[in-house]
Amino acid sequence: MTPSDTAMQAKISSLQPIYDTFEHEAAPYKTQAACCKGCAYCCTEAGAIHITTVEGLAIQTAMTGLAKPQRAAAKKALAKEMSRREKGLSSPCAFLMKNKACMIYEARPFACRRIYSLETCSKEQPPILSRHVMEMGESAIKSLQRLDDTGYSGHLSYILHMLDAPRFLETYLAGAFKPEEVTDFGKSHQILINRMFAT
Ligand code: SF4
Numbered sequence: 531m532t533p534s535d536t537a538m539q540a541k542i543s544s545l546q547p548i549y550d551t552f553e554h555e556a557a558p559y560k561t562q563a564a565c566c567k568g569c570a571y572c573c574t575e576a577g578a579i580h581i582t583t584v585e586g587l588a589i590q591t592a593m594t595g596l597a598k599p600q601r602a603a604a605k606k607a608l609a610k611e612m613s614r615r616e617k618g619l620s621s622p623c624a625f626l627m628k629n630k631a632c633m634i635y636e637a638r639p640f641a642c643r644r645i646y647s648l649e650t651c652s653k654e655q656p657p658i659l660s661r662h663v664m665e666m667g668e669s670a671i672k673s674l675q676r677l678d679d680t681g682y683s684g685h686l687s688y689i690l691h692m693l694d695a696p697r698f699l700e701t702y703l704a705g706a707f708k709p710e711e712v713t714d715f716g717k718s719h720q721i722l723i724n725r726m727f728a729t
């Protein structure tokens with residue numbers, strides 16, 4: 531393992547404490563949450579699921595642990611979701627299974643972890659959550675962006691697409707910061723440069 535691999539592994543390992551701190555602080559507000567297993571409107575009508583590149587690496591690692599057919603299905607669904615999104619069409623999250631469970635639950639990104647609702651969501655009913663929890667979530671996002679200060683943030687399938695590009699991955703894993711290499715894709719896909727937002 532190279533020093534840069536070790537540094538990136540350390541960053542991936544630092545995700546869970548950020549998630550755990552948020553969960554711990556938000557727990558008192560979530561005791562009356564309507565969320566339950568099988569309720570997945572937030573995964574089918576999620577809009578943009580913003581993740582950081584380090585979270586993307588954690589998701590890619592989780593995908594390597596999936597059975598081969600499931601991994602292939604996820605990759606196909608990611609490509610389809612990305613293509614539909616680029617046409618302005620909505621699509622369920624690529625990791626949502628037929629039984630409404632999340633294929634990568636243990637590695638799901640913070641965007642999914644922060645959402646809960648005091649009322650069951652529907653087309654007419656967006657999630658209802660405490661303003662304090664929203665603020666805690668914003669603070670956790672800053673921590674995630676600071677952790678990933680040579681990386682980027684954007685919609686889940688876009689970030690995974692970037693990480694699938696060998697040249698981008700090589701630069702990123704080496705800890706180099708070369709935003710000029712992703713300018714075109716970044717601008718057309720609303721990709722954020724973490725170090726510009728993590729203050
Ligand atoms: S946030 Fe809404 S859709 Fe998602 S699990 Fe909770 S109640 Fe269900």
Ligand code: SF4
Nearest residue numbers: 573623625626632642
């Ligand atoms: S990653 Fe999992 S929890 Fe998040 S939207 Fe997709 S299926 Fe839902």
